[in-house]
Amino acid sequence: MTEPGSPPHRYAEAGVDLRAAERFVNRLRGVASRATRPEVLSGIGAFGGAFALQGYRQPVLVSSTDSVGTKLKLAPLTGQYRSLGHDVVNQSLNDVLVSGALPLFFLDYIASNQVSDDDRIAMVEGVAEACAAAGCALIGGETADLPGVYQPGDFDFVGFVVGAVERDEMIDGSRIRPGDALLGLPSSGLHTNGYALARQVLEVGIDGDAAAERARLEQVYPELGGTLGAALMTPHRSYIPEVRPHVARLKGMAHITGGGLPGNLPRVLPDGVCARVRWGAWEVPPLFRLIQSRGEIALGEMLEVFNMGIGMVLVVGEADADALLAAIPGAVQLGGIESSPADGTKFVLEGMP
Amino acid sequence: MTEPGSPPHRYAEAGVDLRAAERFVNRLRGVASRATRPEVLSGIGAFGGAFALQGYRQPVLVSSTDSVGTKLKLAPLTGQYRSLGHDVVNQSLNDVLVSGALPLFFLDYIASNQVSDDDRIAMVEGVAEACAAAGCALIGGETADLPGVYQPGDFDFVGFVVGAVERDEMIDGSRIRPGDALLGLPSSGLHTNGYALARQVLEVGIDGDAAAERARLEQVYPELGGTLGAALMTPHRSYIPEVRPHVARLKGMAHITGGGLPGNLPRVLPDGVCARVRWGAWEVPPLFRLIQSRGEIALGEMLEVFNMGIGMVLVVGEADADALLAAIPGAVQLGGIESSPADGTKFVLEGMP
Numbered sequence: 001m002t003e004p005g006s007p008p009h010r011y012a013e014a015g016v017d018l019r020a021a022e023r024f025v026n027r028l029r030g031v032a033s034r035a036t037r038p039e040v041l042s043g044i045g046a047f048g049g050a051f052a053l054q055g056y057r058q059p060v061l062v063s064s065t066d067s068v069g070t071k072l073k074l075a076p077l078t079g080q081y082r083s084l085g086h087d088v089v090n091q092s093l094n095d096v097l098v099s100g101a102l103p104l105f106f107l108d109y110i111a112s113n114q115v116s117d118d119d120r121i122a123m124v125e126g127v128a129e130a131c132a133a134a135g136c137a138l139i140g141g142e143t144a145d146l147p148g149v150y151q152p153g154d155f156d157f158v159g160f161v162v163g164a165v166e167r168d169e170m171i172d173g174s175r176i177r178p179g180d181a182l183l184g185l186p187s188s189g190l191h192t193n194g195y196a197l198a199r200q201v202l203e204v205g206i207d208g209d210a211a212a213e214r215a216r217l218e219q220v221y222p223e224l225g226g227t228l229g230a231a232l233m234t235p236h237r238s239y240i241p242e243v244r245p246h247v248a249r250l251k252g253m254a255h256i257t258g259g260g261l262p263g264n265l266p267r268v269l270p271d272g273v274c275a276r277v278r279w280g281a282w283e284v285p286p287l288f289r290l291i292q293s294r295g296e297i298a299l300g301e302m303l304e305v306f307n308m309g310i311g312m313v314l315v316v317g318e319a320d321a322d323a324l325l326a327a328i329p330g331a332v333q334l335g336g337i338e339s340s341p342a343d344g345t346k347f348v349l350e351g352m353p
Numbered sequence: 354m355t356e357p358g359s360p361p362h363r364y365a366e367a368g369v370d371l372r373a374a375e376r377f378v379n380r381l382r383g384v385a386s387r388a389t390r391p392e393v394l395s396g397i398g399a400f401g402g403a404f405a406l407q408g409y410r411q412p413v414l415v416s417s418t419d420s421v422g423t424k425l426k427l428a429p430l431t432g433q434y435r436s437l438g439h440d441v442v443n444q445s446l447n448d449v450l451v452s453g454a455l456p457l458f459f460l461d462y463i464a465s466n467q468v469s470d471d472d473r474i475a476m477v478e479g480v481a482e483a484c485a486a487a488g489c490a491l492i493g494g495e496t497a498d499l500p501g502v503y504q505p506g507d508f509d510f511v512g513f514v515v516g517a518v519e520r521d522e523m524i525d526g527s528r529i530r531p532g533d534a535l536l537g538l539p540s541s542g543l544h545t546n547g548y549a550l551a552r553q554v555l556e557v558g559i560d561g562d563a564a565a566e567r568a569r570l571e572q573v574y575p576e577l578g579g580t581l582g583a584a585l586m587t588p589h590r591s592y593i594p595e596v597r598p599h600v601a602r603l604k605g606m607a608h609i610t611g612g613g614l615p616g617n618l619p620r621v622l623p624d625g626v627c628a629r630v631r632w633g634a635w636e637v638p639p640l641f642r643l644i645q646s647r648g649e650i651a652l653g654e655m656l657e658v659f660n661m662g663i664g665m666v667l668v669v670g671e672a673d674a675d676a677l678l679a680a681i682p683g684a685v686q687l688g689g690i691e692s693s694p695a696d697g698t699k700f701v702l703e704g705m706p
Binding site: 021041042047048049050051052053054058059060061062063064065066067069070072073094095096098099101104105107108109111139140141142144145146147148149150151154155156158160162163167170172196199205206207254255267 | 394395400401402403404405406407411412413414415416417418419420422423425426447448449451452454457458460461462464492493494495497498499500501502503504507508509511513515516520523525549552558559560607608611620
């Protein structure tokens with residue numbers, strides 16, 4: 001234990017400086033105030049954020065939490081922390097959107113060790129921008145210094161969203177029937193999934209030689225339209241702007257995250273139906289093809305790890321398909337719903353090479 | 354990049370096994386189902402958890418997020434993961450309780466590297482137990498494998514709670530007046546604050562020699578009534594059972610977390626008033642005295658880092674003080690509210706040695 005005569009401990013020496021933390025929280029408060037709504041009753045700094053729910057007859061609150069995963073390993077190499085804020089918000093917005101819910105409020109959690117205040121502020125600025133764009137209030141959050149849990153420069157970044165939908169407008173997949181159409185909306189990149197594999201294959205963000213990793217990220221690939229780093233850091237896309245006007249016509253939605261199309265599309269299907277998707281119905285973007293060829297990865301595995309260019313799938317009645325394809329930029333018909341075969345299969349990808 | 358002829362990458366080799374993750378999620382689903390409510394519309398596994406809000410006239414949603422901090426560094430040494438689940442829930446419940454809100458639902462986030470499924474299940478079991486005890490539904494969460502972010506055996510553990518209170522019953526401190534009484538409720542230990550300093554002073558959970566750290570934690574201290582490890586791992590206490598019956602009589606509440614009494618009590622006071630607390634009004638528990646003497650820490654710093662034995666402060670009208678002191682086990686009168694001095698001071702601790 002402490003030797004007699006050693007200097008008294010001070011909390012700042014233990015890695016926590018409460019005064020600096022207070023200054024930092026004041027900066028955060030300013031950033032967070034950019035994403036507010038009239039329903040917000042208290043700012044960051046109260047013990048809990050408060051939101052006066054109004055305007056709903058029978059509100060169903062839909063909530064989700066997720067982190068940006070190991071995509072964050074690329075932030076110190078690219079200097080792009082702000083875009084991670086868009087990632088952490090948009091992925092959660094999409095998760096509640098699949099129930100037909102629009103976001104009310106968001107809270108973020110950043111834990112780190114020796115990540116600069118500026119970089120952490122940039123992350124929260126990204127959160128506030130993405131929240132404001134979605135009409136969502138940023139009502140709280142936590143930024144924790146956790147030396148001993150994180151290595152110097154490392155951090156984790158987690159988001160939590162609460163959305164709401166009228167109970168009788170909730171989308172739960174129960175109206176999905178054979179004959180319905182499957183529409184795919186393009187992803188903006190890997191979104192926030194598959195980075196464990198992508199980083200390994202591309203040899204970036206794996207705690208190797210930082211200069212070599214930076215050089216790989218700064219390399220320009222004509223097929224990617226820019227650097228590898230820019231392609232990998234492209235933020236997770238929010239589908240609210242495209243989907244919101246049509247939400248009353250949707251029977252189901254699947255957010256294509258970890259597990260890919262085969263892992264996520266069946267989650268929203270009722271028993272007795274199966275999704276049949278045609279390979280070739282959409283073009284797999286160059287970034288996925290680059291990862292596949294570099295890593296010599298089987299196509300089946302690629303499909304289970306990455307979104308492969310489709311970030312959201314809509315299930316709609318056949319009669320609505322053409323109108324929605326015309327109305328939503330980039331939407332493609334992936335296939336359709338049919339009766340399940342006897343073995344209960346819920347996902348078939350036909351025409352795979 | 355990948356050499357020609359090297360074996361194809363598989364996602365499992367990159368530290369992520371989607372099949373094992375699916376089995377794990379099924380176990381989690383069973384655990385989470387122990388903490389539910391009739392309002393819950395979907396289980397874990399949907400993209401978002403859904404909760405049909407009902408029974409409120411003018412609901413205000415109050416939300417908070419926090420992690421257990423570096424208390425979690427003691428879990429691998431003591432084998433106590435389950436109690437961390439109580440920590441992560443109860444600290445958040447207290448944060449929304451100070452607005453008068455009772456919890457509706459909770460989500461947890463566990464990110465780790467090589468923490469066993471059993472230990473992670475134990476954490477979620479603790480979450481489910483604490484939620485069930487508070488009448489709160491566990492409607493979702495995320496367990497992420499993040500090799501590259503966490504060192505082997507390390508993890509982070511974050512919780513998100515949403516509670517609700519009628520708008521006209523919300524406690525916001527605005528009715529606090531000079532003459533009001535300050536009542537303190539005992540903490541159960543350090544709760545979840547000050548572990549950065551406590552671990553350093555007590556030389557446990559600092560990634561030193563594991564056998565030596567375990568021996569220190571297993572040492573019995575008569576004044577602690579057991580081992581140091583048991584004292585340090587005592588879960589953060591929820592004040593809902595004691596506070597709930599009296600919530601209509603409370604003018605303000607402060608949850609004593611990081612920053613201690615001087616940092617948290619002023620947060621709930623309106624302008625123009627000051628909290629005067631008498632040193633000696635409560636007995637500082639032996640664990641805090643042990644840390645102070647071992648670390649040769651100034652009393653003023655102890656008060657800013659630790660709860661020092663008071664985990665929650667209630668602000669009540671003078672006429673209600675005696676009844677509440679009699680009704681709430683362990684409650685003590687800490688002092689009272691007076692007009693602020695000219696310099697705007699909001700906290701005075703009198704009689705400090």
